[in-house]
Amino acid sequence: MRKENDEARKICWLRNAIETADAVLIGAGAGLSASAGIAYSGERFEKLFPDFIKAYHFPDMYSAGFYPYDTPEEHWGYWSRYIYHNRYEEHDRGPYETLLKLVGHRDYFVITTNVDHQFQLSGFDKKRLFYTQGDYGLWQCSKPCCDKTWDNEAAVKRMVAEQRNRRVPSWLVPRCPVCGAPIMMNLRCDNTFVQDKGWYAAHSRYEDFIRRHKNMKLLFLELGVGGNTPVIIKYPFWRMAAANPKASYACINLGEAVCPQDIAKQSVCIDGDIGKVLMEVKNCSGMDIEAV
Structure with a gap:
């Protein structure tokens, strides 16, 4: 029972964080597409x-x-x-579509190492996306x-x-x-990777988003980011959250939901399937977290 209450508290904490933030910065990795069924091994392969x-x-x-x-x-x-x-x-883009319903009315930006274009295909604003590693x-x-x-x-x-x-x-x-x-x-697999005009424009918009919200109530929402390239999303999110006492950090990842101790008080880590968790966050009534 205590575990269920703890999970419910985390879900409502995240819903409230999304609704009360000045802006939401989303960092997405392969785990988000995996939750949508885009698997690279097993039965699908x-x-x-x-x-x-x-x-x-x-x-x-x-x-x-x-x-x-x-x-x-x-x-x-x-x-x-x-x-x-x-x-x-x-594809079934359920996790992406649920995420858009959660943040679409907010001031948001997405940085992702995914190269499958699922954000734009799910309706996210192209000018709020930065694909750092290329595009299939x-x-x-x-x-x-x-x-x-x-x-x-x-x-x-x-x-x-x-x-x-x-x-x-x-x-x-x-x-x-x-x-x-x-x-x-x-x-991006070696030093021949071409960063074209579109890449630089998206990078500039990403930096501008961070600059405009540097000292504001910013939610860093990390989704399915593994340990292969932590310097692109994970470490910068941790560092920026630690530097801003108004900021909050949330990590949803199956088996890899962690954060440093120095930002634990302003963070929530949810170990679970991203699509299911996002749906629970969407369905959360916004009840008083302390009452859960």
């Missing part, structure tokens, strides 16, 4: 890539993405399918010869439709329209 699994015994989508395929035709046979299913295919929907030159990126939706969908035996036709293998070099994904 086996259903989408049975031919690649049979040929190479891959354990998950990530491993298959880094494999050095013998030909560009097979490389894009895999990657076109990967991009399509994780970027363009319709963008290509760049592999050299790179310039700081440009290109939308890939039409090309990817055609690759998926035309591929046979794990390969796309040679005439569909993409090349840089500027220099003719091979095209690659616009994903």
Whole structure:
């Protein structure tokens, strides 16, 4: 009973924090998309890539993405399918849509390491989003010869439709329209990552949001951020919360909901499925926390 009361108190604490904050800064990682069913291993991977699994015994989508395929035709046979299913295919975006209902009427901004574009597809304002690590929907030159990126939706969908035996036709293998070099994904994996004009504009808006709310009642809402790249979201959120006594910090993460001791009094950590927790927060009546 005590555990149930403690969880209910945390849920209502977060609902009140959202409603009373001057602004909400959301930091989202892979756990949020995982809660929406976008899994990169297990049953979903086996259903989408049975031919690649049979040929190479891959354990998950990530491993298959880094494999050095013998030909560009097979490389894009895999990657076109990967991009399509994780970027363009319709998904149950329940956790994202619930989050938007919670913060859509507030002054909010989102910084995310996710590259699957689910925030924008769920209705979030494009000018309130900063995708730090790239986008499955963008290509760049592999050299790179310039700081440009290109939308890939039409090309990817055609690759998926035309591929046979794990390969796309040679005439569909993409090349840089500027220099003719091979095209690659616009994903941050090494120092060739292109930060285009859109990236810099989003970064500027993110910095401006932080600057405008520096000493205000700001809620740092961290969702599904793991330990792979903590310097992008987790550590900065902890540091900014510690520097602002008016701020509050909330972390929702399945199995990884923690915060430093120095911000514990202004924080709440909820260990659970993000989509389910957000729905509970949405349905919270805003009752007096002390009465729970």
